[in-house]
Amino acid sequence: MEVKTASKEKIIKQAPTTVSGAEAVIKCLLEEGIDTIYGYPGGAIMPVYDELYKYQDKIHHVLTRHEQGATHAAQGYARVTGKVGVCIATSGPGATNLVTGIADAQIDSTPLVCITGQVGSHLLGSDAFQETDIVGISTPVTKWNYQVTKAEEIPEVLAKAFYIARSGRPGPVLIDITKDAQFATLDFTYKKCAGIRSYKPFPKVNLSEIERAAELINSAKKPMIVFGQGVILGGAEDLFQQVVEKAGIPAAWTILGLSALATDHPLNVGMVGMHGNYGPNVLTNECDVLIAIGMRFDDRVTGNLKHYAKQAKVIHFEIDPAEIDKNVKADVAVLGDVKETLQLLLGFLKPKHHDAWHQEFKDMYKIEYDKIINNELNGKKGKLGMAEVIDEINTTSKGDAIIVSDVGQHQMVACRYAKFNQTRSNVTSGGLGTMGFALPAAIGAKMGMPDRQVVAIIGDGGYQMTIQELGTIFQTKVPVKIVVLNNGFLGMVRQWQQLFFDKRYASTELINPDFVAIAKGYHIKAKKVTERNKLQEAIKEMMDSPEAYFLEVKVEQEENVFPMIPTGAAVSDIRLE
Amino acid sequence: MEKKNYTVSIYTENNIGLLSRIAAIFLKRHINIESITASKSEVNEVMRFIIVVKVSEEQVKKIVGQIEKQIEVIRAYYHTDEELIFQETALYKVNSAEFVEDLTIQDFIKETNARIVTVTSKFFVIEKTGKRHEIDNLYDKLKPYGLMQFVRSGKIAVSKNEMPISSILEDFNTININS
Numbered sequence: 001m002e003v004k005t006a007s008k009e010k011i012i013k014q015a016p017t018t019v020s021g022a023e024a025v026i027k028c029l030l031e032e033g034i035d036t037i038y039g040y041p042g043g044a045i046m047p048v049y050d051e052l053y054k055y056q057d058k059i060h061h062v063l064t065r066h067e068q069g070a071t072h073a074a075q076g077y078a079r080v081t082g083k084v085g086v087c088i089a090t091s092g093p094g095a096t097n098l099v100t101g102i103a104d105a106q107i108d109s110t111p112l113v114c115i116t117g118q119v120g121s122h123l124l125g126s127d128a129f130q131e132t133d134i135v136g137i138s139t140p141v142t143k144w145n146y147q148v149t150k151a152e153e154i155p156e157v158l159a160k161a162f163y164i165a166r167s168g169r170p171g172p173v174l175i176d177i178t179k180d181a182q183f184a185t186l187d188f189t190y191k192k193c194a195g196i197r198s199y200k201p202f203p204k205v206n207l208s209e210i211e212r213a214a215e216l217i218n219s220a221k222k223p224m225i226v227f228g229q230g231v232i233l234g235g236a237e238d239l240f241q242q243v244v245e246k247a248g249i250p251a252a253w254t255i256l257g258l259s260a261l262a263t264d265h266p267l268n269v270g271m272v273g274m275h276g277n278y279g280p281n282v283l284t285n286e287c288d289v290l291i292a293i294g295m296r297f298d299d300r301v302t303g304n305l306k307h308y309a310k311q312a313k314v315i316h317f318e319i320d321p322a323e324i325d326k327n328v329k330a331d332v333a334v335l336g337d338v339k340e341t342l343q344l345l346l347g348f349l350k351p352k353h354h355d356a357w358h359q360e361f362k363d364m365y366k367i368e369y370d371k372i373i374n375n376e377l378n379g380k381k382g383k384l385g386m387a388e389v390i391d392e393i394n395t396t397s398k399g400d401a402i403i404v405s406d407v408g409q410h411q412m413v414a415c416r417y418a419k420f421n422q423t424r425s426n427v428t429s430g431g432l433g434t435m436g437f438a439l440p441a442a443i444g445a446k447m448g449m450p451d452r453q454v455v456a457i458i459g460d461g462g463y464q465m466t467i468q469e470l471g472t473i474f475q476t477k478v479p480v481k482i483v484v485l486n487n488g489f490l491g492m493v494r495q496w497q498q499l500f501f502d503k504r505y506a507s508t509e510l511i512n513p514d515f516v517a518i519a520k521g522y523h524i525k526a527k528k529v530t531e532r533n534k535l536q537e538a539i540k541e542m543m544d545s546p547e548a549y550f551l552e553v554k555v556e557q558e559e560n561v562f563p564m565i566p567t568g569a570a571v572s573d574i575r576l577e
Numbered sequence: 578m579e580k581k582n583y584t585v586s587i588y589t590e591n592n593i594g595l596l597s598r599i600a601a602i603f604l605k606r607h608i609n610i611e612s613i614t615a616s617k618s619e620v621n622e623v624m625r626f627i628i629v630v631k632v633s634e635e636q637v638k639k640i641v642g643q644i645e646k647q648i649e650v651i652r653a654y655y656h657t658d659e660e661l662i663f664q665e666t667a668l669y670k671v672n673s674a675e676f677v678e679d680l681t682i683q684d685f686i687k688e689t690n691a692r693i694v695t696v697t698s699k700f701f702v703i704e705k706t707g708k709r710h711e712i713d714n715l716y717d718k719l720k721p722y723g724l725m726q727f728v729r730s731g732k733i734a735v736s737k738n739e740m741p742i743s744s745i746l747e748d749f750n751t752i753n754i755n756s
């Protein structure tokens with residue numbers, strides 16, 4: 001694969017140069033250090049594409065097969081690199097096709113700048129050809145958006161867009177640019193945005209809150225940490241590990257917190273939430289101090305709020321003031337960038353061990369192991385199971401792969417069983433649960449981290465939602481590994497139908513095409529495994545392949561994911577079967 | 578949780594599109610806006626929205642948090658009626674014929690501190706500024722005389738306590754520039 005990088009030499013501009021609005025867009029991207037963008041052309045954005053042609057050696061434009069693919073690819077890129085992902089589309093249907101990815105990025109705090117073309121400003125509001133009010137449509141799902149109608153606004157607005165997307169709690173920004181603004185000329189000078197007066201990305205840190213938090217933690221008998229993606233977004237993984245180790249506190253992750261702390265770290269006690277591990281869920285309702293770090297108490301994590309950690313004092317480390325007390329009332333709210341607040345906290349913490357308390361987690365793990373994990377990992381269930389596939393990937397990757405998962409049972413299994421040594425390695429659609437996310441996101445992830453192995457784990461349902469991105473993989477030669485866990489069902493929905501709707505499998509069975517033939521049609525190496533004794537070899541072959549590789553694994557049709565907290569139940573009422 | 582009237586007061590940059598962002602926050606939570614006023618504020622280039630909603634304190638707190646999160650919002654506050662000095666204005670268009678014949682009406686216009694804005698051969702327009710119940714009171718009195726049109730403004734309010742917007746903006750200028 002060839003990802004072109006922007007030339008290092010900075011173009012120094014003494015006097016402003018006169019350029020078109022479209023060229024200004026590209027120059028802004030270069031000023032922001034952007035070397036890869038994802039998109040799809042069309043009438044209203046053609047001036048920008050024309051300029052991209054000129055700048056091919058500086059910006060690698062990836063033509064996805066659908067604009068949704070462009071957003072997910074940009075998300076994958078952003079999630080693994082921490083940089084802003086950029087995507088670009090035309091007006092009307094091009095712009096509306098971005099919306100799912102934008103909404104996904106908003107809820108998972110992923111920095112994106114989406115640039116859309118718009119009809120000429122004299123046509124705005126006239127239902128012109130391919131006109132949609134994308135600013136109106138995207139308002140509830142963007143961190144900020146803006147419509148540019150004058151070329152001279154472009155440098156300042158784009159500088160603002162990048163600043164807003166990446167600062168504080170990151171998020172997606174959409175900039176809509178009318179066609180006339182792309183054609184008109186301006187005197188181009190660029191100044192990076194350093195602040196906006198109405199926007200406070202980092203709340204002021206209040207030292208007395210940190211002292212109160214430390215006091216509670218130091219005197220706790222059964223403290224427990226739940227960490228989320230905030231630790232990763234704040235780049236505070238090392239500090240976080242120091243906090244965990246110094247205070248000797250068992251730490252559990254939310255689905256997006258996964259990989260912020262190595263899976264094998266002795267104090268890592270597993271996943272919380274609907275399909276999380278037994279111990280951390282049950283013990284949430286037994287700890288005396290619950291320390292939430294960079295997580296937002298999503299309802300998939302808390303189960304029934306009325307029965308969530310009522311016995312515990314809650315400490316909430318958070319960058320977004322609107323998250324404090326939103327779902328769970330905090331006894332101590334530590335606002336601020338975790339990199340700053342955890343650093344300060346560390347100074348106040350007393351070194352501790354909580355061995356007896358930690359043992360309770362281990363005991364519960366043993367119960368879960370005997371009832372579930374052992375059966376799932378060690379092939380005691382007859383047909384091939386999803387967990388065995390993930391485990392085999394762990395073995396060959398030694399925990400160094402980036403795993404991009406789609407949405408459904410396979411996602412929960414991937415997150416439960418995947419092992420990670422490095423941060424920013426788990427890429428999944430957490431908050432929105434967007435089927436179709438993984439295939440394009442894997443493309444972006446691999447382009448962002450070309451030296452790392454990127455494996456997408458996808459269900460047979462979600463795969464078909466963005467299957468056309470195989471074309472992007474073929475064209476760009478991006479060497480991603482694609483594993484489809486084929487159970488012939490929309491498995492997660494089927495599980496619910498089995499458990500809560502009397503086994504009435506309404507529209508969840510899938511009659512699937514020949515996936516291997518389809519991959520081969522795109523000139524991608526492909527293989528299908530149906531038997532356990534062929535799995536290891538197939539995974540090894542896939543992982544060793546220097547090119548893209550598609551592997552279909554036929555798995556047990558009616559496997560269920562446990563543990564599970566049924567909707568409306570308390571976290572401690574998590575079911576093992 | 579007890580629901581009552583809260584006045585949400587929002588200082589913002591003067592930008593197109595912000596109203597729809599703010600409205601969306603109420604819409605998402607199915608909260609009906611009782612009244613809304615947008616105008617310039619005491620600070621140059623800074624707009625002020627005053628929105629009245631009937632909700633619980635917990636709800637209004639969360640809404641204000643979400644509003645403050647918007648990039649162009651400088652600061653948002655919420656107040657109960659006790660913390661505010663507030664007024665509403667109403668216009669009443671009344672049939673002239675009825676009006677001229679009945680002299681008592683002239684008295685209660687004086688008593689209620691209402692004001693005649695316009696007189697034509699066909700109608701009178703009366704203006705009244707005051708609390709909601711005072712405006713409603715005058716409405717009830719004028720209704721029998723053939724009220725041809727009636728309109729009431731949203732609530733406008735200033736707080737009894739200081740809302741230090743100017744100093745918040747100054748803070749920005751000293752801290753954020755080139756940080």
Ligand SMILES: Cc1ncc(C[n+]2csc(CCOP(=O)(O)OP(=O)(O)O)c2C)c(N)n1
Binds near residue numbers: 461493
């Ligand atoms: C775009 C979208 N549509 C519908 C859903 C609801 N949904 C959640 S999981 C799921 C089934 C996923 O099936 P599959 O991709 O085959 O994965 P499996 O659960 O079988 O592993 C569905 C339909 C969703 N999350 N996203």
